Amino acid sequence: MPINQRKFGLKRSIEGLADLLTINLLAYSLPVYFHNPILFYPYISLVWIIISYRNKFYEVYRYTKVTYILVLLFRQFVFMFLALYAYIGFFKQPNVSRLYLGIFFLLIVFAISALKFSKYLFLRYYRKKSKSDLRNVIVIGKNQKINQLVEVFNNEKSYGYQFFRQFSTSKEQFDLEGCLNYVVDNRIDEIYCSIEGLEDDQILNLINFADKNFKTVKFVPDNKQIFSKKLNFEYYDYVPVLSLKEIPLKIRTNYVLKRTFDIVFSSLTIVLLLSWLTPLMAIIISLESKGPVFFRQYRKGYDFKLFACYKFRSMAMNKAQDEQQATKNDMRVTKVGRFIRKTSMDELPQFYNVLMGNMSVVGPRPLLIKHTNDYVDKIQKFMLRHYVKPGITGLAQVKGYRGEIETDLDMKNRVRFDIFYVENWSLFLDLKIIFQTVLNVIKGEEKAY
Known part of the structure; x- marks a missing residue:
């Protein structure tokens, strides 16, 4: 954020x-x-x-x-x-x-x-x-409504907007790539756009850029249909502005509700389960193979920042552990490791990650850095997964998309469910996913290896 x-x-x-x-x-x-x-x-x-x-x-x-x-x-x-x-x-x-x-x-x-x-x-x-607490903004387009919005930015200083530049959308003058570079170079926070004069692919590229770079894009409405995604209708003084449907967890009350749930749930799990299970797992893991009890792996999480994700070690120590995903009948997996991976017990130390604040109980599963780098530009709206904290379990996982990624379609389907979760979060959805996760663990999962 x-x-x-x-x-x-x-x-x-x-x-x-x-x-x-x-x-x-x-x-x-x-x-x-x-x-x-x-x-x-x-x-x-x-x-x-x-x-x-x-x-x-x-x-x-x-x-x-x-x-x-x-x-x-x-x-x-x-x-x-x-x-x-x-x-x-x-x-x-x-x-x-x-x-x-x-x-x-x-x-x-x-x-x-x-x-x-x-x-x-x-x-x-x-x-x-004081000219503090400002949001840096640009506008794209030149018409009556856009010009009125520029006047609002320039005259209503109490709103706290710092207007930088107005881009014309005429075919002779408008360069979308140059505009987006300007946004990055000048640390622009919000982009206000009239879709009049823009091609559909330019609108789509603008939205994808905003998702990928954590920018806010809003539209000044005209008679052209934008797209099917739900919109919020707001007024800046008397100028109507459309913004993309806000991600639920960007609303502070939702964030506080989810974070409170995470703290309570992870604390109970640590006190009631991990307090006695961790020493027991330490003994069992150490008896079979040499190495640390906990396996630490760095992954990209919330806001695309690196964090250390913890698990009970389920493999013998190897050089490919940070890059190569576990496959079926993987020789690196120990006997104890097969059991704890099958029952998802290896993921339990991530409740410490939840308590520390770099993960959530439910959210998009954090991917290997290699997979993140491979797919960030391949899959549309991939970066939207990083608008929320990664989870121990997630919607994609309870829908069967967990474990080894064998084809690009596996990743596309996983990301599709992750994006649905991000855009439609509710506490009820979290509880439903947790309940389904418990059922899946009891029944056993085919790709848990």
């Missing part, structure tokens, strides 16, 4: 924590007499998180209008009001003062609204005066 997006996510996390702290401090300071007050704090915190997630309460962008924030606040507090008074009946709290509970609610409305508008106005002022 680009640095600007990470900063944006951090700001939203801080805002959410500040809201939770405010709500809990108000609950503690008011004389609302609960039968079991210690229960109220986790209840109100969890309710706030769930409502915020469902309402996208923290999805406020630099171009968001004040009217939209008012809608967010209204929607948030309607559900909060219902949840607050539902607590009385659900947990049977007859002694609670309805008056003080109402005062508590009104104070939450005032405090959270003040915090949200203060942050919104402060960031607009900060970007305008």
